[in-house]
Amino acid sequence: MAEDLAIIKGTKAEQYEALLPQIKALITGEPDQTANLANIAAALKEQFGWLWVGFYLVKNGELVLGPFQGPVACTRIRKGRGVCGAAWERAETLVVADVEAFPGHIACSSLSRSEIVVPLFHNGEVQGVLDVDSTDLNTFDETDKRYLEEISNWIFAS
Numbered sequence: 477m478a479e480d481l482a483i484i485k486g487t488k489a490e491q492y493e494a495l496l497p498q499i500k501a502l503i504t505g506e507p508d509q510t511a512n513l514a515n516i517a518a519a520l521k522e523q524f525g526w527l528w529v530g531f532y533l534v535k536n537g538e539l540v541l542g543p544f545q546g547p548v549a550c551t552r553i554r555k556g557r558g559v560c561g562a563a564w565e566r567a568e569t570l571v572v573a574d575v576e577a578f579p580g581h582i583a584c585s586s587l588s589r590s591e592i593v594v595p596l597f598h599n600g601e602v603q604g605v606l607d608v609d610s611t612d613l614n615t616f617d618e619t620d621k622r623y624l625e626e627i628s629n630w631i632f633a634s
Contacts, residue, residue: 514543533604558582563593598632
């Protein structure tokens with residue numbers, strides 16, 4: 477069955493508050509992780525219009541590209557490399573106001589100017605990351621961190 481999102485205007489927090497219950501409804505009862513990751517990426521991209529929204533999953537000791545929305549992306553990222561690899565290694569969310577100022581940034585797209593990467597935890601271990609890129613500098617803040625971390629907590633919830 478097709479699903480439609482109610483896209484709203486308003487503050488960033490108001491947009492998240494309207495979107496989160498919709499994302500929760502999309503993934504509740506759906507056991508397929510790929511389907512859920514794809515819908516989460518699509519919902520976030522549709523609401524906020526960011527350049528790239530997607531997931532990298534830990535497989536055989538590296539991050540491997542998963543479901544995403546946006547231009548083609550790097551397929552594999554080593555631990556500690558770039559913003560995604562650093563967030564994985566540190567097991568913490570990284571908010572980068574200017575990707576050019578981040579040591580070792582991996583330029584999957586030259587259009588990316590700022591980024592937020594949120595680790596996905598399962599049983600206390602990082603199993604992947606939610607990666608979001610913007611064409612503007614300083615796009616992401618504590619509001620994004622709060623809500624994207626909430627979404628990331630749903631990924632491996634039983």
